[in-house]
Amino acid sequence: MPQPDRLGAWGELPFFSTHWPQIEARLVQETRVILPPDAQRFAALELTQPDAVRVVILGQDPYPTPGHAHGLAFSVEPEVCPLPRSLSNIFKELGSDLGISRQNGDLRSWARQGVLLLNTALSVPAGDANGHKDLGWDLLVKDVLERTSKQPTAYVLWGKQAQRLEKHLHPGDHLILKTAHPSPLSARRGFFGSRPFSAINTWLQTRGQAPIDWAA
Numbered sequence: 001m002p003q004p005d006r007l008g009a010w011g012e013l014p015f016f017s018t019h020w021p022q023i024e025a026r027l028v029q030e031t032r033v034i035l036p037p038d039a040q041r042f043a044a045l046e047l048t049q050p051d052a053v054r055v056v057i058l059g060q061d062p063y064p065t066p067g068h069a070h071g072l073a074f075s076v077e078p079e080v081c082p083l084p085r086s087l088s089n090i091f092k093e094l095g096s097d098l099g100i101s102r103q104n105g106d107l108r109s110w111a112r113q114g115v116l117l118l119n120t121a122l123s124v125p126a127g128d129a130n131g132h133k134d135l136g137w138d139l140l141v142k143d144v145l146e147r148t149s150k151q152p153t154a155y156v157l158w159g160k161q162a163q164r165l166e167k168h169l170h171p172g173d174h175l176i177l178k179t180a181h182p183s184p185l186s187a188r189r190g191f192f193g194s195r196p197f198s199a200i201n202t203w204l205q206t207r208g209q210a211p212i213d214w215a216a
Contacts (some may be wrong), residue, residue: 007203032126037069059166060133060181061124065084065127093191100214120137139147158178158191166178
């Protein structure tokens with residue numbers, strides 16, 4: 001079990017009592033290097049508590065390159081260069097949308113503003129993308145979406161894998177943005193030009209909330 005004091009209110013999710021023990025046991029049996037390191041596996045939940053969530057951006061699984069993933073979807077450690085191509089495309093869209101230029105791929109500052117950067121799998125064997133996609137992590141994502149959608153929230157669902165999880169959202173006054181994934185394989189099929197960052201900030205401001213500082 002992750003340290004309860006670090007998980008905070010997320011530790012109350014059914015997943016941690018019903019499904020996590022089996023997943024943890026399988027991770028212990030894994031002979032390959034698992035990314036991100038154990039201490040960073042639940043970093044997204046630790047940094048953005050349920051009542052602080054204003055935006056949810058769903059990723060797929062952690063980067064399979066050692067030294068890249070640190071527990072937040074799309075984010076990398078600050079010294080990583082060049083950036084992963086999906087993140088580079090996200091920053092290109094951020095630039096065309098809001099004129100913001102970012103070189104550092106560490107997105108923890110977004111998380112501290114209420115942007116939950118959640119992967120749909122929280123582990124991956126080094127060098128084997130999607131190697132843990134059937135481990136059961138989707139059960140955690142289901143619980144997280146059900147919990148966050150009890151209040152109006154902006155959801156960013158890039159790609160079909162994320163969009164399939166929309167069914168777990170409670171009906172409500174949400175902003176739901178669905179486009180192609182920022183991967184180089186699909187970004188030109190609807191991701192570029194979608195302007196998600198300005199759309200989120202406009203939605204937040206109409207609700208009387210402060211916009212996200214995407215440049216931070």
